[in-house]
Amino acid sequence: MDTAHVATAEAPGITPLLAPDRANGAVLRVGLAYLVAGLGSFLLMGVLGFFMRLDQSGIFVLSAQWFYRIMTLHGAGMVASILLAGLGGLAAAVSATTRLSARVLWIVLVIYMAGMTFTIFATLLGGFAAGWTVLYPLPTHGLVWSLAAALAMYVGYLFVALGLLLYAVHILVAVSRTYGGLGKALALRYLFSFGRDRRDPLPRPVELIAAVISIDSIAAVTAGTLYLVPIFLHAAGVMTVDALYAKDTVYIFGHTMANLSIYVTAGLVYAALPSFTKRAWPTTWAVVIAWDLIIILMLANFSHHIYADFAQPVGLQLLAEIGSYAVALPSFIVTIIGALALIYRSGLRWTVAPMLLALGIWGWVFGGLGAVLDSTIPVNQVMHNTMWVPAHFHTYYLLGAVAFAWGYFFYMVAELSGTRDLTLTRLAPWLYGIGGAGFIFMFFVAGAHSVPRRYAVHLAQWQIYARIAVPFVLVLALGLAGLAWDLMLRFRAAWRGTQHVVGS
Amino acid sequence: MRPDPVAFVWEWEWATPLGIALIVTQVVYVLLWARGGFGPRRAHLGWGRLVAFTLGLGVVVIALMSPIGANDERFLSLHMVAHDLLIWIAAPLLLLGGVPVLRDTDWLPRPLQRALAILTHPVVAWSLSTALLWVWHAPPAYGFALESDIVHGVEHLCFLVGYVIYWWPLIVPPWDIGWLRGNTARALYLLAGMVQSALLGALITFHRTVLYTAYLHVPGATPASALADQRLAGAIMWFPGAVVFAIAAILVIGKRAPQPVSSS
Secondary structure, three states: OOOOOOOOOOOOOOOOOOOHHHOOHHHHHHHHHHHHHHHHHHHHHHHHHHHHHHHHHOOOOOOHHHHHHHHHHHHHHHHHHHHHHHHHHHHHHHOOOOOOOHHHHHHHHHHHHHHHHHHHHHHHOOOOOOOOOOOOOHHHHOOOOOHHHHHHHHHHHHHHHHHHHHHHHHHHHHHHHHHOOHHHHOOHHHHHOOOOOOOOOOOOHHHHHHHHHHHHHHHHHHHHHHHHHHHHHHHOOOOOOOHHHHHHHHHHHHHHHHHHHHHHHHHHHHHHHHHHHOOOOOOOHHHHHHHHHHHHHHHHOHHHHOOOOOOOOHHHHHHHHHHHHHHHHHHHHHHHHHHHHHHOOOOOOOOHHHHHHHHHHHHHHHHHHHHHHHOOHHHHHHHOOEOHHHHHHHHHHHHHHHHHHHHHHHHHHHHHHOOOOOHHHHHHHHHHHHHHHHHHHHHHHHHHOOOEOOOOOOOHHHHHHHHHHHHHHHHHHHHHHHHHHHHHHHHHHHHHOOOOOOOO | OOOOHHHHHOOOOOOHHHHHHHHHHHHHHHHHHHHOOOOOOOOOOOHHHHHHHHHHHHHHHHHHHOHHHHOOOOOHHHHHHHHHHHHHHHHHHHHHHHHHHHOOOOOOOHHHHHHHHHHOOHHHHHHHHHHHHHHHHOHHHHHHHHHOHHHHHHHHHHHHHHHHHHHOOOOOOOOOOOOOOOHHHHHHHHHHHHHHHHHHHHHHHHOOOOOOHHHHHOOOOOHHHHHHHHHHHHHHHHHHHHHHHHHHHHHHOOOOOOOOOOOO
16 A cells, blocks of 8 residues: 555645645544445445345346335445435535534434434334335335335435434535625626626535535425325324325436435536646536526426326426426536546546546446436336336446546545555456446336336346346446445545544 | 223322332422522522423323323333433423532532433443333333332433433532533443334334233233234334424534633
8 A cells, every 4th residue: 555645735726625734623523434335335235235136147037026125225325325424424525614613523423324324224123115215105004014114204304304313504604704605605796797797706616516415405305394294293193295296306316316316426526527637616606506506406406206106287287397397507517528628638646536426427427328318208107117227227327427426435535534446446347347237227227128027026038137237237336336335445544534633 | 901091091099108218308309499409519500400300200100100000010011101201302491400509519519410410421321321211111021120120210210310320410400510421422322322222112013922921911912912902112212202302402402511710
């Protein structure tokens, strides 16, 4: 393990991760804790996912009850884990220039993990198996799980939502304070003057993204509350709940949570990549409009999951299609073109972190394309209940958001420990990419052949796709093990790098 | 099986020995508090300490003598409320009010000092509190406690003492800069405490048969009502625990560990 410094912070316009006098060391420590908890949970949830794929291949058959329990936990756990890792990275990145409270972030972690504990026990012990989308009225009418299990699942979501709310409010207040108001944190004057009015200091892209993410988090939690309160009242026998209302509110909550985890981790690219390319990522007008638009567009596209519900108003369906196209394009194009421009002829040294960030960009592109196709109403009506859907979200999750989070973790550890990754570890992103791509490609192929999703029992002619996927999962696991091993070796030094700081 | 609400409220069970013990404890505490604590170094301890300790004893009274305690042999769910009150409310309050009265542990015999240091090590404290909570909720031990008032009393004393020890490293006394100085350690300790009690609560909630068979023999009880009561009891152990630990996180995380008291 070399001890040479990895990424430079000396180029103009690039903000080092550690603030002067290590004033943000305490926040960086929480950030590391979030990344460990988030990516650690991701690995455990990945093992569960592997069991599902083994079941679908007929190699290791699970009972239907266990398959659906695992499917429920895998879905809920993955969204929560990746979001947690992203939130940790985002807090670390923002703390370089914005004063955050490590205390609040630790409290958020305890509340968030309490929520995750509820979901784990509700599924593995309580047998809750209604899917992570907890679509009403199925959770309260389970034949193989009790109402207590459903309530435990909901309470778990409540705690995760409370943690997210506390985090979002804290970040929003902190960034607004730094720039003198929310409007300035969102660079609204600069936006509406088409980039001419530069009187206000512009936030760094990562701070702008943090403000955007926080606003959408608060909106998602509000929707979650509008879903959960009637559900709890229904469980208490006080009222009945309109199923379409429940479906809409739970999707505004859940779909936005899933989207948040992707956009949070995309924000990490803006924070880390400049350190490797030695070029600053400026807050341009294109960056501002792309990310400010996300505030509305991320909330507008949830209905593309409800195309099959004939009772849903047509207007919402059309809004979902337009919103799905629109949400993909600005942030997508701005981030990808911006990242490629930063990398082009920069003399970037391809260590593990930039390799993973680049992998994430391509995963995001292909996953996004799959999502745009699926959000097209005529396509959706054919493909929505097939493996095409897990294909697209696994692409932008596993090869996109998760790769971003691992990449940022490597960047943080390198910066804080002053060490380089092991030479052998540079194989790991390749294994990750090849294994992940092969695993996901088989979902796409299965989807194209109309293999249904969410089926515990697969017909013999469907099993071939999962069988081909299994070796790729093993390659992926090898890559992930390599990444985890390298981080474990250098983590202690990184942790020490945050200590002896002001405000610890 | 369902009690008459009005009669239920007035159904207090005044246990004379326990009542006397609590009164004596309160009187001794007030005297020590007024004196400024044990040992040669005395100081005003503040009204907050007195209030905390008194409230802690009040919660013990509510847990064991109010209708909650009076009916804990009829309803497992009420029994679990009593346990929750003892471990999550009374124990930290008694610790908050009681520990400063000790001033320091220098006046204690050396073996006792050493024993206290070992017991309040976070790993030992967590293990001990976990073991006590789980062992006493094992159906044979629980059934034994229901059969004998003395064993039942010992059970509750174990919970109280076990959780005073659990909370000790978090409510660090001023002379003892504990192991849990960093927020990472405090967060992990809180999560470890929450997960074990939540797991126990979840196992009770989701168990498909009646674990504590004594409740099948309560007049008016049926297997279905006993199972429903058991599910509620498990949820009472599980759900509020998360709230308690979240509040505890708000109270103890981020606080700087107090500086050691100078011996001069």
